[in-house]
Amino acid sequence: MSGGAQNLVELRQLSKRFESRRGLFGKPRAMTAVDDVTLGIPKGRVTGVVGESGCGKSTLARLVLRLLEASSGEVVFDGMPLGQLSGGALRKLRRRMQMVFQDPYSAIDPRYNMADALLEPHRIQGIRLSRADARTVVGELLGMVGLGPQIAASFPHQLSGGQRQRIGIARALALKPDFLVLDEPTASLDVSIQAQIIALLEQLRSELGLTYLFISHDLGLVRYFCDRIVVMYLGRVVEVLPQPHAAPRHHYTRALLDSNFVPDPKRRRTIRRLTGEIPSAFDLPPGCAFAARCPRADATCRAIRPDLTQTADGHAAACHHPL
Ligand SMILES: Nc1ncnc2c1ncn2[C@@H]1O[C@H](COP(=O)(O)OP(=O)(O)OP(=O)(O)O)[C@@H](O)[C@H]1O
Ligand code: SF4
Ligand SMILES: [Mg+2]
Incomplete structure (x- = not known):
């Protein structure tokens, strides 16, 4: 495992807003599916992105490959800012970055x-x-x-x-290619087949020196397969674990871990220990987006949005009262 801290891909303050209107004559309203994501993707390693349905994982995947135009921010691939490339240069670079989808049948x-x-x-x-x-x-x-x-x-x-x-x-x-974005590549498969596909991906990564961005709603799988874990909640990165088994510092990650003992792998995992409403992405509260579900939430949490702050070991969490 070489390459140190060298990043093949860098995401800089990447955001994507979607506009929609309720009904034909409803007022247009905007929601932020990916909110100010800054992240390095180290070369030759597996970076996992985990979070519940609708937290913006697939939108992030499509932004990274520029299959979707960002509202703001940029993607830098091997030192080249994608937004500044001409159509021809971008097309050529596309050979180096590819996507694997959840359902290959539809592709x-x-x-x-x-x-x-x-x-x-x-x-x-x-x-x-x-x-x-x-x-x-x-x-x-x-x-x-x-x-x-x-x-x-x-x-x-x-x-x-x-x-x-x-x-x-x-x-x-x-x-x-040298970079693959894998968007829930095993989510539609039986568990034994899932294990075979993960083994194949691991073998290909080491033989071909590939870099992966591996997206999943399954923290157990991400901890097994990935070198580093990025946890998303309502469009934002709330925690980056520098090693897959690092103890979580954000209350959301803790809750995700506690919910991960459900033995049936085919079941979409719901977070049993969590209570409280997920706020609507159209109407996010001013403070921490997780406050309504967090056992530790206080007035500060509800008023001030916590920044993602990193410690010397590369561990980052966006929480006023980290674990
Ligand atoms: N083209 C679009 N237009 C409007 N809203 C969109 C569009 N694509 C995604 N969204 C919204 O953005 C949010 C994030 O969606 P996204 O598909 O990225 O989530 P996800 O984490 O991949 O979810 P899942 O685990 O279900 O695949 C959702 O609220 C979704 O409804
Ligand atoms: S900032 Fe407050 S509400 Fe948000 S996760 Fe941390 S303790 Fe919980
Ligand atoms: Mg998705």
Whole structure:
């Protein structure tokens, strides 16, 4: 594990606001799905992002890859601010950063066989391959994700969920990227298949020297797989754990951990110990967004928003009364 503190990707005060209106004639209102996120993603390592449904994980993923335009802030990839690149330069850089989705089925055209699906990234980039080269590429990609060459002729509906996710990963690897954003890549799979996919991802990361941003609502999985954990709550980073097993300092992370002993991995984990309403993202309170659910909340918490402050060991928490 080399590279020290070198970051492949840096997010600087990244925010995304969405406008919507209630009904046809309702007043437009704005909500901040990602709020002022500053974060380094170290090269060659796995950075985990965890938080409940709707906290902004997928929006963050799409901002990082610039599949979505930020409202403010910037993404710097390998020293290059993405916002300042021309269309052509950005397209070229896109080869180096790819996404793996939760449901590869929806990402693959049902009329494509797997060879076509695996060659699609080349087509999109305008890279022409001879028939022989195309066959070699497909064979290599299938081999990398542990699938046999006979899969090339299959259609998506003929594959299992695990096989489809392997195709999703192979397709993300087609243009030899160095950075993958994995947005809940195992959330739709059975637990035994999930373990196989995680093992495959770990093997690919070490063999190819990849950098991952791994998104999940499952803190147990993130602690198992990631080197570093970023906890999000209502669009903001509330804690960064420098090691996966560092003791949490933010009350939300503590509650997430306490709720993680639910043995059924297929169940979406709800936070049993937590009570209180999650405030609406359209109408955030002035202080700590977690105050309504926090056992330690006081008047300061309700009035003043805590900044994310980092200690010397790289541990950061946004809390007036850290644990
Ligand atoms: N295109 C959009 N227009 C308006 N609101 C959006 C849009 N995309 C996301 N949102 C809102 O932004 C918030 C964050 O959504 P996001 O999908 O990033 O959450 P998430 O953490 O990935 O959730 P999940 O765990 O369910 O996947 C949600 O309140 C969502 O409704
Ligand atoms: S700032 Fe206050 S309300 Fe927010 S997590 Fe810390 S103690 Fe709880
Ligand atoms: Mg999501």
